[in-house]
Every structure is written in structure tokens, then in C-alpha cells.
Amino acid sequence: xxxxxxxxxxxxxxxxxxxxxxxxxxxxxxxxxxxxxxxxxxxxxxxxxxxxxxxxxxxxxxxxxxxxxxxxxxxxxxxxxxxxxxxxxxxxxxxxxxxxxxxxxxxxxxxxxxxxxxxxxxxxxxxxxxxxxxxxxxxxxxxxxxxxxxxxxxxxxxxxxxxxxxxxxxxxxxxxxxxxxxxxxxxxxxxxxxxxxxx
Numbered sequence: 001x002x003x004x005x006x007x008x009x010x011x012x013x014x015x016x017x018x019x020x021x022x023x024x025x026x027x028x029x030x031x032x033x034x035x036x037x038x039x040x041x042x043x044x045x046x047x048x049x050x051x052x053x054x055x056x057x058x059x060x061x062x063x064x065x066x067x068x069x070x071x072x073x074x075x076x077x078x079x080x081x082x083x084x085x086x087x088x089x090x091x092x093x094x095x096x097x098x099x100x101x102x103x104x105x106x107x108x109x110x111x112x113x114x115x116x117x118x119x120x121x122x123x124x125x126x127x128x129x130x131x132x133x134x135x136x137x138x139x140x141x142x143x144x145x146x147x148x149x150x151x152x153x154x155x156x157x158x159x160x161x162x163x164x165x166x167x168x169x170x171x172x173x174x175x176x177x178x179x180x181x182x183x184x185x186x187x188x189x190x191x192x193x194x195x196x197x198x199x
Contacts, residue, residue: 010065012094012105012120013134015112016086017045017142021167022177022193023160023186024150025071026082028089029141030097032105033134037063042136044129045143057144060137066101067137068093069145078189087116093138094118111135157183 016028033039039059041052048056060067070092072085080088094108094116107121111128125132129139147166154163160176160183167173169192177192186193 010103010106011132011134012066012097012108013128013132013136013138014090014094014108014110014116015045015129015135015139015142016089017139017146018167019082019086020169021187022169022173022190023074023162023167023183024146024153025073026077026086026089027069027071027142027146027149028086028093029067029069029138029145030090030093030108031060031064031134031137031141032066032097032101032103033060033137034063034065039063039133039137042133042140044127044136045139047130048140050147053140053144056137056140060141064137066097066103067141068096068100069141070096071146074185074187077187081189082187083114087114090116091118094120109135111139153185157185 010032012030012032014030016026018024018026041056045053070089072089077085105120108118109128109132110124113124113126115122115124128135150162150166159180161172165173182193182196188194
């Protein structure tokens with residue numbers, strides 16, 4: 001695997017996790033890496049095992065110059081749509097990073113093809129979580145935080161199997177929706193959930 005790029009200057013990488021699930025919030029992370037403390041093994045979080053993601057997430061929290069995680073709620077997803085909620089979560093993550101670490105990024109790079117509105121130069125990079133180290137780090141933090149939240153949700157709603165599918169529309173999840181209906185944490189604007197109310 002080729003090493004990911006680590007551009008010069010205070011680059012803030014941003015990514016989200018949870019656009020596709022039928023339940024739970026969308027979570028975004030923002031990370032500024034420290035070039036003097038490199039983290040080996042950063043990659044698109046989807047290409048890493050859960051155990052490897054957790055190890056790397058710990059390293060990111062320890063070695064990054066700054067990092068923050070934020071979310072947009074199920075209610076916000078249903079009200080403004082998942083794309084806008086994802087961009088909102090990204091805005092919140094960058095704002096929390098700046099406020100919490102007293103740093104100002106020189107530029108922001110976001111995974112995907114849409115940029116959140118930010119008071120800094122921002123660029124969208126398709127496949128950025130597999131190209132840019134800071135975006136990869138953000139994807140890992142966002143994914144691990146969201147997965148942990150879904151495992152917590154499983155404790156309150158074990159009938160849905162959130163700890164197994166993390167809210168994604170698997171066969172198991174769809175069967176549970178048919179049997180139990182929607183929980184308060186399901187996204188009513190998403191087709192499989194919306195159809196429940198049309199029966």
C-alpha cells in the first residue's frame with residue numbers, strides 16, 4: 001500500500017460515518033495530524049478491521065495536533081436530509097476542533113464531492129479517505145465513535161441487532177423492522193422505515 005499524502009501546513013482532514021444506515025446519527029470527525037508524530041497504517045476506515053480501527057483511533061487521539069468529533073441527530077437527518085445533516089456534522093466537528101485546541105487550520109480537505117460551508121479554504125476530494133492521511137484519520141475516528149454509539153443503542157434496543165449491522169439495512173435489520181416496527185432512533189425519512197407507516 002502506498003503511503004498516504006501528508007501535505008504541508010495545518011491541514012484539517014474531515015470525514016463522516018453513517019450516511020447509509022436506517023438508524024442512528026451521522027457522525028463526523030476533524031483531524032489535524034502532527035507531522036513529527038506519524039501514525040503508521042492510516043487508511044479508509046472501511047478497509048480496516050474493527051480491532052485495527054480501535055487501535056488507530058487511540059493513536060490518533062494521542063498523537064494528532066488536534067481532533068474533534070460531532071454529529072447530526074436522527075431528527076436533523078429527517079428534517080434537512082442526510083446530505084445536509086452530514087455537512088452540518090462536518091461543520092460542527094471543525095468548529096469543535098478549533099474551539100477545543102486553539103488552532104486555526106490553513107485549509108480543510110473533506111472526503112467526497114461536497115464541501116461544508118466553513119470559514120477556511122475547503123476542498124472536496126473523492127476517495128480522500130484513501131489518499132490523504134488526515135482524512136483517513138478522520139474517517140477512523142468517525143467510524144469508531146459511531147459504532148460505539150450503536151453498540152450502546154443495542155443495549156436499549158437489543159431486538160434490532162444494532163451491534164451487528166450498526167443500523168445499515170441488512171436482511172437482519174429489515175426483518176427486525178418488520179417484526180418490531182421502528183424505534184425512536186430510526187430515520188423516518190428513509191424508505192424502509194417510511195414504508196412501515198404506510199401499511
